[in-house]
Amino acid sequence: MTPLDETTFLTGANAGFIAELHVRYLADPNSVDASWRGFFAALADPPESVTREIAGPGWGEARPRIIGNGHLAAPAIELPKTLPPDLHRAALDSIRAVALIRGFRVRGHLIANLDPLGLSGLASHPDLEPATYGFTEADLDRPIFINDLLGFQTASLREIVAALKAIYCGNVGVEYMHIQGLEERRWIQARIEVPRNQTEFTPEGKRAILERLTAAEQLERFLDRRYTGTKRFGLEGAEALIPALEQVIKRGGQLGMKELVIGMPHRGRLNVLTNVMGKPFAALFSEFQGNPANPEDVQGSGDVKYHLGTSTDRDIGEIRMHLSLTANPSHLEAVNPVVLGKVRAKQRQRGDTACDEVVGLLMHGDAAFAGQGLVHESLELSGLKGYRTGGTIHVVVNNQIGFTTSPSQARSSPYPTDVAKGNQAPIFHVNGDDAEAVVHVTRIATEFRHRFKQDVVVDIFCYRRHGHNEADEPAFTQPLMYRAIASHPTVREVYAGRLVGEGLLTAAEVDAVTTDFLARLERDFETAKNYRPNKADWLEGAWSGLAVASGDERRGETAVATELLHEVGAALTRVPEGFHLNPKIARQLEQKRQSIERGEGIDWATAEALAIGTLCAEGTFVRLSGQDSCRGTFSQRHAVLVDQENEQRFVPLNHVRDGQAQFEVLDSPLSEAAVLGFEYGYSLAEPHALVMWEAQFGDFANGAQAIIDQFIASGEAKWLRMSGLTMLLPHGYEGQGPEHSSARLERYLALCGEDNIQVCNLTTSANYFHALRRQVRRDFRKPLIVMTPKSLLRAPEVATPLSEMGPGTSFHRLIHEIDPIAPAAKVRRVVLCSGKVYFDLAKARREKKIDDIAILRLEQLYPFPARSFAQMLAGYPNAELVWCQEEPENAGAWSFLDRRIEKALATIDIKMKRARYVGRPEAAATATGLMRRHNAEQARLVGAALAA
Numbered sequence: 040m041t042p043l044d045e046t047t048f049l050t051g052a053n054a055g056f057i058a059e060l061h062v063r064y065l066a067d068p069n070s071v072d073a074s075w076r077g078f079f080a081a082l083a084d085p086p087e088s089v090t091r092e093i094a095g096p097g098w099g100e101a102r103p104r105i106i107g108n109g110h111l112a113a114p115a116i117e118l119p120k121t122l123p124p125d126l127h128r129a130a131l132d133s134i135r136a137v138a139l140i141r142g143f144r145v146r147g148h149l150i151a152n153l154d155p156l157g158l159s160g161l162a163s164h165p166d167l168e169p170a171t172y173g174f175t176e177a178d179l180d181r182p183i184f185i186n187d188l189l190g191f192q193t194a195s196l197r198e199i200v201a202a203l204k205a206i207y208c209g210n211v212g213v214e215y216m217h218i219q220g221l222e223e224r225r226w227i228q229a230r231i232e233v234p235r236n237q238t239e240f241t242p243e244g245k246r247a248i249l250e251r252l253t254a255a256e257q258l259e260r261f262l263d264r265r266y267t268g269t270k271r272f273g274l275e276g277a278e279a280l281i282p283a284l285e286q287v288i289k290r291g292g293q294l295g296m297k298e299l300v301i302g303m304p305h306r307g308r309l310n311v312l313t314n315v316m317g318k319p320f321a322a323l324f325s326e327f328q329g330n331p332a333n334p335e336d337v338q339g340s341g342d343v344k345y346h347l348g349t350s351t352d353r354d355i356g357e358i359r360m361h362l363s364l365t366a367n368p369s370h371l372e373a374v375n376p377v378v379l380g381k382v383r384a385k386q387r388q389r390g391d392t393a394c395d396e397v398v399g400l401l402m403h404g405d406a407a408f409a410g411q412g413l414v415h416e417s418l419e420l421s422g423l424k425g426y427r428t429g430g431t432i433h434v435v436v437n438n439q440i441g442f443t444t445s446p447s448q449a450r451s452s453p454y455p456t457d458v459a460k461g462n463q464a465p466i467f468h469v470n471g472d473d474a475e476a477v478v479h480v481t482r483i484a485t486e487f488r489h490r491f492k493q494d495v496v497v498d499i500f501c502y503r504r505h506g507h508n509e510a511d512e513p514a515f516t517q518p519l520m521y522r523a524i525a526s527h528p529t530v531r532e533v534y535a536g537r538l539v540g541e542g543l544l545t546a547a548e549v550d551a552v553t554t555d556f557l558a559r560l561e562r563d564f565e566t567a568k569n570y571r572p573n574k575a576d577w578l579e580g581a582w583s584g585l586a587v588a589s590g591d592e593r594r595g596e597t598a599v600a601t602e603l604l605h606e607v608g609a610a611l612t613r614v615p616e617g618f619h620l621n622p623k624i625a626r627q628l629e630q631k632r633q634s635i636e637r638g639e640g641i642d643w644a645t646a647e648a649l650a651i652g653t654l655c656a657e658g659t660f661v662r663l664s665g666q667d668s669c670r671g672t673f674s675q676r677h678a679v680l681v682d683q684e685n686e687q688r689f690v691p692l693n694h695v696r697d698g699q700a701q702f703e704v705l706d707s708p709l710s711e712a713a714v715l716g717f718e719y720g721y722s723l724a725e726p727h728a729l730v731m732w733e734a735q736f737g738d739f740a741n742g743a744q745a746i747i748d749q750f751i752a753s754g755e756a757k758w759l760r761m762s763g764l765t766m767l768l769p770h771g772y773e774g775q776g777p778e779h780s781s782a783r784l785e786r787y788l789a790l791c792g793e794d795n796i797q798v799c800n801l802t803t804s805a806n807y808f809h810a811l812r813r814q815v816r817r818d819f820r821k822p823l824i825v826m827t828p829k830s831l832l833r834a835p836e837v838a839t840p841l842s843e844m845g846p847g848t849s850f851h852r853l854i855h856e857i858d859p860i861a862p863a864a865k866v867r868r869v870v871l872c873s874g875k876v877y878f879d880l881a882k883a884r885r886e887k888k889i890d891d892i893a894i895l896r897l898e899q900l901y902p903f904p905a906r907s908f909a910q911m912l913a914g915y916p917n918a919e920l921v922w923c924q925e926e927p928e929n930a931g932a933w934s935f936l937d938r939r940i941e942k943a944l945a946t947i948d949i950k951m952k953r954a955r956y957v958g959r960p961e962a963a964a965t966a967t968g969l970m971r972r973h974n975a976e977q978a979r980l981v982g983a984a985l986a987a
């Protein structure tokens with residue numbers, strides 16, 4: 040199209056195109072076609088008037104204006120010219136200035152000087168250009184009335200822009216205008232605008248920052264010299280992290296913090312462990328020499344240095360601060376919910392309902408923070424009843440790389456921290472080369488968290504001086520970045536230069552700081568040669584009095600006096616005067632009341648309530664969290680009753696007796712990993728509570744697989760940290776399809792080893808009662824995985840008499856034959872099974888009048904009760920053994936039990952040597968989605984188990 044022979048081209052629809060051409064033409068006339076060149080030359084108009092013309096008449100729809108670099112900007116602010124000219128101009132100036140100030144508050148961070156390498160970031164943005172708001176060069180020095188904004192009454196445009204740049208575009212970029220709360224925004228504004236977003240540090244403060252930077256830098260160098268090529272995931276490039284953490288501790292302490300629970304990834308961990316947590320350098324050096332972190336006689340598989348946790352007390356002036364760094368797996372960000380759960384448990388222990396005393400601090404890598412979904416899941420917990428911890432301080436070590444991946448491939452969002460915006464967290468981006476700025480924003484972040492009890496993020500823009508680990512060559516993938524890094528001074532050098540420049544220290548004094556620290560490292564290096572850890576710390580503090588698990592049966596004291604069972608039963612069915620109970624629930628409660636009174640037919644949910652209620656009455660706090668756990672997925676629990684008139688909620692088990700412990704039951708957000716991780720963390724900090732997590736269906740628990748594999752199954756072995764967490768996994772092969780049938784028993788069994796967890800599939804409500812109580816009525820803690828039932832919840836066969844929970848009763852790992860069948864010697868087959876299939880088998884056996892097949896139930900699959908099992912089977916000298924399961928052959932307990940059964944049978948003199956498999960054939964999906972097929976399969980497997 041040539042412009043001049045086309046009469047219709049000057050339409051609004053073409054405005055953007057033409058304006059863009061015009062802008063290009065103005066920048067370089069030769070960059071547009073010759074005919075356009077002629078056209079624009081003929082117009083000879085200033086660009087703005089042209090674009091306004093093209094955009095259509097003034098009464099038409101407002102169109103975006105294209106400025107300078109091609110960005111779209113809002114139309115400049117205009118006022119109707121009905122005011123006297125002076126007033127008109129003054130009003131217009133003020134309005135434009137306010138809009139400009141707002142532009143900086145919202146987007147100033149975009150042009151802040153954040154990247155120490157100067158490789159990323161924008162030079163300008165239209166929202167930050169005075170021209171965008173209608174100002175011209177001529178307006179620069181005219182006084183503008185802005186009434187106290189930025190601390191000015193009146194100021195010139197020049198002064199306003201200078202102030203805005205200092206506040207919002209220096210070495211700190213603040214994102215806070217997304218926060219909905221006016222008070223929070225105003226607080227941040229006041230905190231940063233008046234002091235121009237900087238802290239005036241005292242000479243002592245400056246020296247302390249230099250010392251911390253020196254310690255951070257020199258430790259890494261020392262390790263590099265002494266253990267060249269050993270992985271340490273050094274902090275170099277992000278040394279400002281260390282004074283920043285120091286600031287959290289110091290300022291936090293002044294504000295009433297007594298305990299800081301920390302979670303962090305590999306990067307810089309050794310530095311944090313020693314330089315912040317106070318772990319002796321000698322201990323670290325000893326680990327580098329290949330010695331274990333714990334005494335040799337302590338069991339456990341150990342873990343690499345950069346996963347280990349520790350806890351210490353540090354005295355900060357008058358204040359004693361307890362610091363604990365949570366052990367974590369390699370799985371980045373997996374530790375986040377664990378830390379949050381620990382914080383919550385510790386807050387409860389201290390009665391810190393205001394969340395002032397115990398604070399969580401999480402560190403993150405930029406790639407991991409942006410990439411891992413668990414970050415979002417964990418952030419979502421922050422405001423929720425039952426999970427809130429009064430806000431977490433997040434510090435991102437934003438070294439602008441993830442292993443070898445550049446930010447452009449690591450995320451779509453502008454910043455790695457954008458996920459926290461949904462949480463209304465203010466985000467302080469800061470140039471990691473400006474250590475004072477880093478400490479300054481960390482102080483504000485600590486204050487913000489204290490003041491508003493909300494999450495807050497400090498994003499330290501920095502770089503990674505070496506490869507992902509010290510053996511990697513980063514120039515393979517980021518040659519330009521690494522060329523820039525090679526000639527870039529260290530953070531300490533930058534800061535030391537600044538202090539020398541300010542005249543605070545001489546070069547010799549700076550060097551002395553380094554040599555003093557190095558001398559200390561050398562001394563500790565010598566000590567390390569003889570360093571021996573003298574004790575493991577795992578049974579200290581809240582854990583003192585507990586012991587390492589031992590013994591076979593481990594029943595614990597789980598029986599309860601009959602009077603207490605009745606006391607809890609009465610409370611369970613009691614509602615306050617005037618409470619409008621749903622009539623269906625009223626009927627259910629009445630049935631419960633009758634069954635407890637009769638002492639017969641205690642169903643699954645009632646047994647659970649009795650276990651919880653008796654524990655609470657005895658003073659043990661109980662926490663149950665999961666999706667819809669208050670009611671129960673299958674409407675069986677009703678732990679929380681809802682008034683039908685006003686929706687007030689009532690938890691009967693919190694009204695058993697005066698002075699009882701609380702039952703905290705919570706509907707969790709729809710997350711598996713974060714909530715399970717949280718409860719695991721809770722259980723780490725609180726051994727004297729029964730902490731339960733419930734899956735909606737067991738099928739969904741694999742959304743939390745990393746928490747299960749990396750923490751629950753292996754935490755004790757790796758880090759000497761016990762947990763008594765209980766996982767309830769509702770399931771049932773009942774024709775509901777592949778994702779509503781299996782709790783993936785096989786997964787948990789595959790994880791079993793070294794007495795790490797307990798896996799149960801229970802068939803009586805009394806056994807469930809004892810299994811739950813057993814968790815907190817023994818002197819050790821182990822995670823418990825319970826395959827909980829669905830249809831069996833209401834099955835009369837599962838219900839037991841109250842007396843089975845009363846005096847003299849306990850948990851049973853195996854349940855013997857209970858039907859009257861032929862004498863054991865005449866039994867031709869023993870069918871061993873676990874869970875619901877038992878009832879199908881027993882029913883079919885009764886219907887077929889078979890009396891020479893015994894059916895035994897394995898209630899606890901792990902630890903496998905080998906001795907009891909062998910003793911039980913020894914009673915059937917002439918029988919063959921069948922293992923019957925509902926799951927496909929490649930699932931369920933078969934693969935796990937096969938060899939264990941064989942081994943146990945080898946210990947007795949008996950005909951049967953191994954078990955024969957009866958169950959569904961192997962399958963890719965856990966179950967069929969077709970009810971008819973399910974029924975046929977089920978009938979077939981039950982038939983096969985009982986066949987002649």
Ligand SMILES: Cc1ncc(C[n+]2csc(CCOP(=O)(O)OP(=O)(O)O)c2C)c(N)n1
Pocket residue numbers: 306369370371403404405406407408411436438440441442503507
């Ligand atoms: C969940 C998970 N996936 C993958 C890895 C492998 N991995 C280890 S470090 C790393 C890069 C992390 O980058 P970033 O979060 O930016 O931290 P940095 O190492 O740069 O400090 C990756 C992908 C891991 N540890 N965890």
